[in-house]
Amino acid sequence: MLRYLIRRSRWLMLAAMTASIMAGFCGVLLIVQINAALTADADTRTSIAWTFALVAVGLLCSRMASAVLFERLGQTCLAHLRQFIVRRVMAADLRRLEQLGGPRVQSALSEHSTNVAQFFVSLPVILTNSVVVMGCLLYMAWLSWPIFLAAMAVLGLGSLGYHVAHLRAIRHLDGASREQDRLFGYFRSLTEGAKELRLHRGKREAFATDVLGGSIDTVRRLRTRGMSLFVMSNSWGQFLIYAFIGLVMFVLVTDGAGSNRVMTGFALVFVYMMTPLEGLLMNIPRANLAKVSAASIEDITRDMPTAEPATSAPVERFERLTLRGVTHRYYHEQSDDVFELGPLDLEFRPGEITFLVGGNGSGKTTLAKLLVGLYPPEAGEIGRDGERIEACNRDAYRQLFSVVFSDFHLFERLLEAPRAELDAEGNRLLARLHLQHKVRVENGAFTTQALSQGQRKRLALVVACLEDRPFVVFDEWAADQDPVFKEVFYREVLPELKRMGKAVLVISHDDRYFHLADRLLRLESGQLSSTGSLDTADEPASTADTSR
Numbered sequence: 001m002l003r004y005l006i007r008r009s010r011w012l013m014l015a016a017m018t019a020s021i022m023a024g025f026c027g028v029l030l031i032v033q034i035n036a037a038l039t040a041d042a043d044t045r046t047s048i049a050w051t052f053a054l055v056a057v058g059l060l061c062s063r064m065a066s067a068v069l070f071e072r073l074g075q076t077c078l079a080h081l082r083q084f085i086v087r088r089v090m091a092a093d094l095r096r097l098e099q100l101g102g103p104r105v106q107s108a109l110s111e112h113s114t115n116v117a118q119f120f121v122s123l124p125v126i127l128t129n130s131v132v133v134m135g136c137l138l139y140m141a142w143l144s145w146p147i148f149l150a151a152m153a154v155l156g157l158g159s160l161g162y163h164v165a166h167l168r169a170i171r172h173l174d175g176a177s178r179e180q181d182r183l184f185g186y187f188r189s190l191t192e193g194a195k196e197l198r199l200h201r202g203k204r205e206a207f208a209t210d211v212l213g214g215s216i217d218t219v220r221r222l223r224t225r226g227m228s229l230f231v232m233s234n235s236w237g238q239f240l241i242y243a244f245i246g247l248v249m250f251v252l253v254t255d256g257a258g259s260n261r262v263m264t265g266f267a268l269v270f271v272y273m274m275t276p277l278e279g280l281l282m283n284i285p286r287a288n289l290a291k292v293s294a295a296s297i298e299d300i301t302r303d304m305p306t307a308e309p310a311t312s313a314p315v316e317r318f319e320r321l322t323l324r325g326v327t328h329r330y331y332h333e334q335s336d337d338v339f340e341l342g343p344l345d346l347e348f349r350p351g352e353i354t355f356l357v358g359g360n361g362s363g364k365t366t367l368a369k370l371l372v373g374l375y376p377p378e379a380g381e382i383g384r385d386g387e388r389i390e391a392c393n394r395d396a397y398r399q400l401f402s403v404v405f406s407d408f409h410l411f412e413r414l415l416e417a418p419r420a421e422l423d424a425e426g427n428r429l430l431a432r433l434h435l436q437h438k439v440r441v442e443n444g445a446f447t448t449q450a451l452s453q454g455q456r457k458r459l460a461l462v463v464a465c466l467e468d469r470p471f472v473v474f475d476e477w478a479a480d481q482d483p484v485f486k487e488v489f490y491r492e493v494l495p496e497l498k499r500m501g502k503a504v505l506v507i508s509h510d511d512r513y514f515h516l517a518d519r520l521l522r523l524e525s526g527q528l529s530s531t532g533s534l535d536t537a538d539e540p541a542s543t544a545d546t547s548r
């Protein structure tokens with residue numbers, strides 16, 4: 001993931017890295033100049049002053065350039081990353097998305113993406129400081145070889161301790177990241193379940209303390225453990241630096257020729273090196289957190305296609321839709337059982353109203369999702385006028401349908417582009433549904449969505465009518481309509497859609513209106529128990545399409 005992002009912004013990255021390395025290089029040069037000035041005579045000090053000034057300006061410019069470029073890189077990467085996730089999620093199989101759940105996707109788009117972008121803010125600090133530390137070590141090597149070797153030994157010891165702590169810390173951070181995905185789901189319950197929580201004190205307290213509180217606490221505990229391990233290894237690193245200073249000052253530097261220059265050199269280098277070293281040790285954990293978040297994003301998007309499959313032009317009409325031996329299965333891990341729908345053999349034609357009835361959980365919505373191409377069939381095939389529907393033409397096939405699901409979503413805009421006729425047509429439909437005093441269509445959008453559930457469902461019906469597709473599916477649309485509107489829906493809207501030549505599939509429990517259907521399909525535990533025109537409604541499923 002990080003590699004992908006780096007590849008996408010390679011030039012910006014290169015420029016930012018060059019500026020960081022320049023800043024580090026100037027930093028080391030500055031310390032060399034200071035040490036030289038301390039031990040130089042008056043003449044050479046003047047020429048050193050010019051070099052010093054030049055290097056100081058270089059340091060200022062390169063530091064500024066590096067910080068600005070990396071900030072830009074961070075924001076660019078955050079935008080790329082969000083677009084990358086959004087595109088994959090949009091192209092993903094609906095079933096895969098349902099299995100993942102909204103909270104994980106939300107977590108990837110918010111916290112994980114921000115953590116990854118943070119990596120690019122930490123990177124210049126890591127790079128600049130690495131160059132400063134490396135430069136300082138080289139300067140030490142130039143001052144005294146044995147001391148340089150001792151520094152390398154200390155560095156090795158520090159890295160070993162850091163590596164051990166790092167492995168354990170990453171385990172904790174991984175756990176925290178998984179728990180955080182769950183936490184996002186609980187955050188959603190906090191607003192979506194607001195009514196239930198206010199009405200039931202016991203539930204509210206259990207949710208606040210055990211569920212939400214427990215999850216917040218787990219994230220806190222695991223993050224604290226992970227980050228503490230990093231901080232402890234930082235302290236270990238700092239301790240080694242002081243131990244090294246002591247070793248150099250009191251043991252390794254002996255009295256002798258040039259020892260003064262070596263001593264001041266080392267003192268300066270150490271003082272100068274402390275801040276970059278601390279910066280390095282502080283920013284490496286942030287980079288690790290970014291790695292954990294990048295792995296989470298990769299995990300979520302792994303099985304998702306990079307883009308929607310290249311697809312043919314949208315299908316606009318049909319004469320015959322067929323389902324042959326179509327099946328779909330849900331596996332429920334907790335109860336280790338499987339719900340199987342089908343095999344189904346069905347046929348749909350324009351201008352026909354089909355009612356789909358059956359008990360709760362009998363598979364009606366699943367059948368609708370299969371029919372409209374939201375789930376690819378696990379076995380069997382769906383065909384349109386003899387053409388088999390496969391991955392390459394499934395999106396084009398889906399454009400045949402307008403669906404109002406029972407858990408419908410209303411977007412802010414009605415359709416992709418506002419147009420004058422759309423507003424007029426929308427307002428005409430709103431008036432027919434007695435909503436003209438509540439809401440209007442202006443510039444291709446509803447003026448408000450703050451309506452009752454039944455009224456919002458009428459808005460969804462308006463959207464479906466405006467889409468003007470040849471096949472319309474209603475999943476328990478009338479369930480939350482008053483008796484007057486049930487009448488309007490079953491006796492006016494459906495016949496009008498039929499007159500317009502549209503195929504209509506109505507999932508319904510309203511047995512008062514079953515006689516208005518051209519055909520009644522009855523589902524029981526995933527199997528069609530009867531199908532046919534109303535007078536043949538009780539024929540066995542095997543006679544399904546011969547009833548035409």
Ligand SMILES: Nc1ncnc2c1ncn2[C@@H]1O[C@H](COP(=O)(O)OP(=O)(O)OP(=O)(O)O)[C@@H](O)[C@H]1O
Pocket residue numbers: 098330331339358359360361362363364365366367
């Ligand atoms: N997203 C899902 N993940 C796993 N199993 C599911 C999922 N959706 C539905 N199921 C299973 O499939 C069965 C059929 O569900 P479906 O929503 O198709 O029923 P339905 O007939 O539309 O029910 P209702 O009348 O209550 O809306 C359910 O009993 C459930 O076990």
